[in-house]
Amino acid sequence: MSLLTLENLTVLRGQCPVVEAVTLRVVPGECVGLIGPNGAGKTTLMRAALGLLPHRGFSSLARMAQAERARACAWMPQSREIAWPVSVETLIALGRLPHLPRGSRLRADDRRAVEAALAHMGLAAMRSRTATQLSGGEQARVLIARALAQETPLLMADEPIAGLDPAGQIATMQVFSELAATGRAVIVSLHDLGLAARHCTRLILLSAGRLVADGPPRDVLTEEHLREVFGVSAHFEQTANGPVFQPLEVL
Template sequence: MTALLELSDLTVRRGATTVVDRVSLRVAPGECVGLIGPNGAGKTSLLRAALGLLPHDGRSSIASLPAGTRARQAAWIPQVREIAWGIDVEAVIALGRTPWLPRGGKLRPEDRAAVDRAIRRMKLEAFRIRPANHLSGGEQARVLIARALAQETPLLMADEPIAGLDPAAQITTMEVFGRIAAEGKAVVVSLHDLGLAARHCSRLVMMNHGRAVADGPPAQVLTPDRLEEVFALRAHYTRSADGPIFQPLESLR
């Protein structure tokens, strides 16, 4: 199966410090990959370098593409999610269609349909004509997630997209990501909530000190030894009739 993202020995340095250290990774259609690790593990730098937004050594199949092709291949949700523009929510989300439009072109019926799908997925119907900069921080975050969804690329990459969302919106967002993967696309999402990562990601990549130290199904990655070594954490992890349940119990620092 053709990969939607391939990284080979990807390395990012900040001065003399290596923040991503020779990470190799392959993401196939149908995968929702959770990128986990403590603060400073290199998750954001890995995502940004993979997209060609940071200088790096090694190879990224996305970063090597021309800018226009890259924007039609991968959508990006960064950590910073504040909307300063006084335009309505629908117009912000419609910006996600820009890579597909001819220069100076207006939205076509298929573009408007993509915007409508993104609005429905993020449950933003009631916000459609409201000024985006009048929304709460969590609501603005949902709008910017919808903008990336409207791009309808084969690959979606997101850096802590559920941070700051209320619990229901966090679950909704992760369910949306899972459905996108089930449609034959792929999602790579960095997360701090290991419980949601365990429940909604088909695969986890655990990072520590810039390296990928584990890669596999959640149950194989979230082992007691790794949780203690990487997160200094003791947790309870089990499978129930409702799916995987992960509950942090104790800090070991």
């Protein structure tokens, strides 16, 4: 069963393709890392797949009605602005809106989902704090928790670990990989290739809007791809503690 199907997805800026003829499928159990240099088209690809940008080609999510799409995919954009001075718990509970009949209160299943999201992101002790008064890193964790509380089959996150400290970055990627292991799927764009190699089951490499490689990290983070797409060399080793990937120098 496909949770996202793209066929020849293309996004134009004027006559220039920003994303060009991308075809792929994402199925349950995958933690997919979307990688590529700045300007490669990662954000544009995700926004078009969600129907948030005009595009050519086919996206299974974009063709859904808005309410159906909100139950099929949770979306975490790069923007992390929290506009309302509500409690952390209240903000996370907003993730349950796609599942609630209009005007109804949180039910037992909704409260369970909120509690699970608080626990996953280590926010239980902050539940009563005002979200706008948290640090930037703490706010990022709250917004990830809101997406987790949505409990959709697919979660798409655009650079969710940017600005987090190392422990927060690792913990967040562990949450994503654990979600995939339970039968859901995650698509996460990120620049940290080391974390991508360790926690993603699959990498999709974009360059100038084109899909360059798609497969297991070992097959995507090759010497050739690193040189041609990123312009760097790197060390990649499978160790007893899992894969270790370290960029070394600019070529």
